[in-house]
Amino acid sequence: MIPEDKEFILEVLHHEEWRDLEDGLQMQCAKEAEVEYIVTQNLKDFCGSEIEAVSEETFCKMFE
DSSP states (O other): OOOOOHHHHHHHHTOTTOOSHHHHHHHHHHHHHTOSEEEOSOGGGGTTOSSEEEOHHHHHHTTO
């Protein structure tokens, strides 16, 4: 479980490249969970992410 407390949210708000709060929260959660990918339909919103963003199609093809 990843806590989304005041410090967590402030960390997201301090990243100027993360213009959208929801996307920023997802990126911070992915970072905290140490995942390899963020799976999304909205790749352009994750270009500033430290975690690689991939489409659903690309993600599924990784496991074929």
